[in-house]
Amino acid sequence: MTKKPLILVTNDDGISAPGIRTLISIMNTIGDVVVVAPDSAQSAMGHAITLNSTLYAEEIHFDNGPQKEYSCSGTAADCVKIAIREFLDRTPDLCVSGINHGSNSSINVIYSGTMSAAIEAGIEGIPAIGFSLLDYGWNANFEASKPYVKTITEQVLKHGLPKGVVLNVNIPNLSTEHIKGIRVCRQARANWVEEFDKRKTPQGKDYYWLTGKFVNLDSGDDTDEWALENGYVSVVPSQFDLTAHQFIKELKSWDLK
Amino acid sequence: MTKKPLILVTNDDGISAPGIRTLISIMNTIGDVVVVAPDSAQSAMGHAITLNSTLYAEEIHFDNGPQKEYSCSGTAADCVKIAIREFLDRTPDLCVSGINHGSNSSINVIYSGTMSAAIEAGIEGIPAIGFSLLDYGWNANFEASKPYVKTITEQVLKHGLPKGVVLNVNIPNLSTEHIKGIRVCRQARANWVEEFDKRKTPQGKDYYWLTGKFVNLDSGDDTDEWALENGYVSVVPSQFDLTAHQFIKELKSWDLK
Numbered sequence: 354m355t356k357k358p359l360i361l362v363t364n365d366d367g368i369s370a371p372g373i374r375t376l377i378s379i380m381n382t383i384g385d386v387v388v389v390a391p392d393s394a395q396s397a398m399g400h401a402i403t404l405n406s407t408l409y410a411e412e413i414h415f416d417n418g419p420q421k422e423y424s425c426s427g428t429a430a431d432c433v434k435i436a437i438r439e440f441l442d443r444t445p446d447l448c449v450s451g452i453n454h455g456s457n458s459s460i461n462v463i464y465s466g467t468m469s470a471a472i473e474a475g476i477e478g479i480p481a482i483g484f485s486l487l488d489y490g491w492n493a494n495f496e497a498s499k500p501y502v503k504t505i506t507e508q509v510l511k512h513g514l515p516k517g518v519v520l521n522v523n524i525p526n527l528s529t530e531h532i533k534g535i536r537v538c539r540q541a542r543a544n545w546v547e548e549f550d551k552r553k554t555p556q557g558k559d560y561y562w563l564t565g566k567f568v569n570l571d572s573g574d575d576t577d578e579w580a581l582e583n584g585y586v587s588v589v590p591s592q593f594d595l596t597a598h599q600f601i602k603e604l605k606s607w608d609l610k
Numbered sequence: 611m612t613k614k615p616l617i618l619v620t621n622d623d624g625i626s627a628p629g630i631r632t633l634i635s636i637m638n639t640i641g642d643v644v645v646v647a648p649d650s651a652q653s654a655m656g657h658a659i660t661l662n663s664t665l666y667a668e669e670i671h672f673d674n675g676p677q678k679e680y681s682c683s684g685t686a687a688d689c690v691k692i693a694i695r696e697f698l699d700r701t702p703d704l705c706v707s708g709i710n711h712g713s714n715s716s717i718n719v720i721y722s723g724t725m726s727a728a729i730e731a732g733i734e735g736i737p738a739i740g741f742s743l744l745d746y747g748w749n750a751n752f753e754a755s756k757p758y759v760k761t762i763t764e765q766v767l768k769h770g771l772p773k774g775v776v777l778n779v780n781i782p783n784l785s786t787e788h789i790k791g792i793r794v795c796r797q798a799r800a801n802w803v804e805e806f807d808k809r810k811t812p813q814g815k816d817y818y819w820l821t822g823k824f825v826n827l828d829s830g831d832d833t834d835e836w837a838l839e840n841g842y843v844s845v846v847p848s849q850f851d852l853t854a855h856q857f858i859k860e861l862k863s864w865d866l867k
Contacts, residue, residue, distance in 0.1 A: 399687070400656030400720050408806070408818040430656070430721075434804050435818065460733060462852055463657050463726075464687075476717060476801050508864050517799070518854045535866040539853040542774070544733050549665075549696050561665040561692065590854040590861055595719055596796040597775045597847040604847055607765050609792040 358384035358446035358510055361436050361474070364453065365395040365429040365466025368415065368422065372452035375495040376484065377420055379502050380449060383510070386420035387445070389436035395428045400469040402434070403427040410435055429470035437477055447510060448474035451484035451522075452502065454493050458485075458523045458577040459543040459569065462591060468521055472593050475519040480509050482519065487526040487581060497529040501586045505535070514590075521589040525581050536585040541576035543569045615641035615703035615767055618693050618731070621710065622652045622686040622723025625672065625679065629709035632752040633741065634677055636759050637706060640767070643677035644702070646693035652685045657726040659691070660684045667692055686727035694734055704767060705731035708741035708779075709759065711750050715742075715780045715834040716800040716826065719848060725778055729850050732776040737766050739776065744838060745783040754786040758843045762792070771847075778846040782838050793842040798833035800826045 360380045364373040368390035380386045389410070395401075403426075410425040423440055425432050433448060450470040457465040467483045474481035482505060486498055505522055514520070521540075525532060547565035554560055569578045577587035617637045621630040625647035637643045646667070652658075660683075667682040680697055682689050690705060707727040714722040724740045731738035739762060743755055762779055771777070778797075782789060804822035811817055826835045834844035 394662075398656065399658040399726060401658045402656070402721055402820065404820060405651075408820065409815070410818065411816065431820070434820065435806055438804050439806050439808070439818070460850070463729065463733075463850055464659055469656060469720075472720065476720075505866065508866060512864055515854075515857055518857050521852075537858055537861045537866065539855065539858065540851050542851070547691050547695050549692055551696070558666070559668065561667065561696070563659065563661060563665065563688070563691065588861065588866065589852075590857040591852040592854040593717065593720055593852070594797050594799070595778075595846075595848040595850070595852070597772075597849040598796065600772055600775050600847040601794055601796065604794045604845065607769055609762065609765060609794065609845065 359443065360384040360386050361445040361448040362386055362388045363390045363429055363432045363450050363470045365391060365398065365470065366454050367391050367394045368424045370454060371491065371493065372454050372486065372495060376449060376452050376502065377418060379499055381418055381420060383506060387441060388420055388422040389425055389432045389440055391429060391432060392424040392426055395466050398428045398466045399464050400430055401428045403431050408435065429466040430473045433470050433473040445479055448479050448481040449484065449506060452495055452498055453485035454491065455489040456485055456487045456523055457483060457521060458581055458587060459541040462521055462540060471519045475593060478516065480514040482506065482509060482522055484522045486524045497527060497532055498524045501535060505588065517592050517594055518590045521591045523577060523581055523587045525584055527584060531584055532586065533584040536580040536587055538577040538580050538587045538589050539575055540589050541569055541578035542571040543567060543578065616700065617641040617643050618702040618705040619643055619645045620647045620686055620689045620707050620727045622648060622655065623711050624648050624651045625681045627711060628748065628750065629711050629743065629752060633706060633709050633759065634675060636756055638675055638677060640763060644698060645677050645679040646682055646689045646697055648686060648689060649681040649683055652723050655685045655723045656721050657687055658685045660688050665692065686723040687730045690727050690730040702736055705736050705738040706741065706763060709752055709755060710742035711748065712746040713742055713744045713780055714740060714778060715838060715844060716798040719778055719797060728776045733850060735773060737771040739763065739766060739779055741779045743781045743783060754784060754789055755781045758792060762845065774849050774851055775847045778848045780834060780838055780844045782841055784841060788841055789843065790841040793837040793844055795834040795837050795844045795846050796832055797846050798826055798835035799828040800824060800835065
């Protein structure tokens with residue numbers, strides 16, 4: 354590539370999260386960076402977009418880096434939309450989202466704001482990657498993630514991605530010497546077994562907190578869960594054509610008129 | 611089936627929306643109905659779940675029907691979770707979501723609260739259907755939808771659905787005599803071309819409204835968009851394994867270590 358690639362950076366933990374600050378610093382070594390990210394945490398918002406209320410967005414200066422930055426009152430998906438339509442002069446060569454504080458492996462991709470931003474870019478035809486570290490803490494250590502984020506980003510810029518495919522990258526919470534490398538995987542079959550913690554307000558009204566335990570139902574050694582449990586960075590190609598093509602033939606045999 | 615099926619009904623337009631009231635009346639002719647639905651509209655919330663705030667949910671009586679009903683302060687996906695964990699004595703035989711006021715065809719499945727509820731049920735192993743009528747109005751006429759909703763529901767109860775597959779049903783906004791029947795389809799490739807309507811607050815601060823135009827990029831005659839434009843009810847089997855299996859082999863050939 355003769356000129357530097359234009360890279361859009363976003364996340365769902367908010368523009369001040371250490372994960373996105375790390376991602377910005379890595380992307381500054383690769384291309385020209387524009388950041389459009391939520392002004393506050395938007396986790397577990399799935400692919401929510403802001404239709405029925407107003408959006409605020411403004412340029413901000415966060416550090417002394419060369420990137421341009423905008424903070425936005427909306428969700429991660431909103432950030433990608435407004436970046437493309439309002440703030441970027443041309444279509445970016447790449448969109449990266451994260452580094453999320455916490456896993457987006459397996460079924461978590463469905464609930465993930467980080468991945469919804471990558472998917473939103475993918476819908477627009479932009480190669481996109483969501484990065485997540487398996488540590489929910491604000492003080493998560495992103496040091497060991499850096500070379501993997503850089504390698505995967507450079508490979509996507511080199512090869513491109515097919516239309517309709519984005520990458521979901523999860524990084525185990527291990528020190529550099531304990532990460533074994535990168536594995537290309539499929540999404541593991543898993544779910545959350547929730548419990549609702551039922552309480553009463555001081556006024557006596559019932560309310561609930563959602564709590565839950567992640568349960569991997571998949572014993573395959575080609576899944577993201579297997580890779581992460583065994584010390585690998587998992588890379589799952591994810592698509593937003595949700596059609597279960599393999600079931601169409603049988604469904605056509607039903608009595609549907 | 612010797613005993614009546616247990617049917618969970620939800621939506622994202624809110625428990626008082628005419629679409630869900632129609633769906634409840636149809637389901638009352640088929641099985642034992644429990645409704646758990648948002649207390650207000652939750653559209654375009656994607657697969658959002660409520661993790662960082664409290665949830666309220668309480669039994670309510672809305673009309674004289676035989677169904678049990680609960681209204682919940684959360685999203686459509688929250689409603690399915692709390693229904694299963696707190697309000698239902700046993701796993702339901704079916705979950706139906708809708709009838710949504712407005713289309714959830716094509717890429718809209720990604721942004722849809724209606725479909726996120728169906729997918730949430732599918733993750734729990736419950737056969738599930740999302741129904742949507744192509745009319746955004748609160749006063750949409752659901753009369754012509756009724757026989758199709760009933761037929762598709764009865765077929766799902768008869769045949770079951772494979773693990774990991776839910777149905778996305780969209781109904782054209784036509785009178786009974788103009789609907790030509792049901793077509794099994796794939797999700798059309800499409801996107802939204804957004805424009806942000808930029809305004810200033812009375813205090814001079816920039817803000818934005820998201821507006822957009824749906825663009826079908828797919829000329830296939832086997833898509834949901836084609837079916838709906840040609841007067842058919844579209845049925846797309848949708849899955850929540852987002853893995854782009856067809857791309858795994860090529861991705862493994864990259865220099866990822």
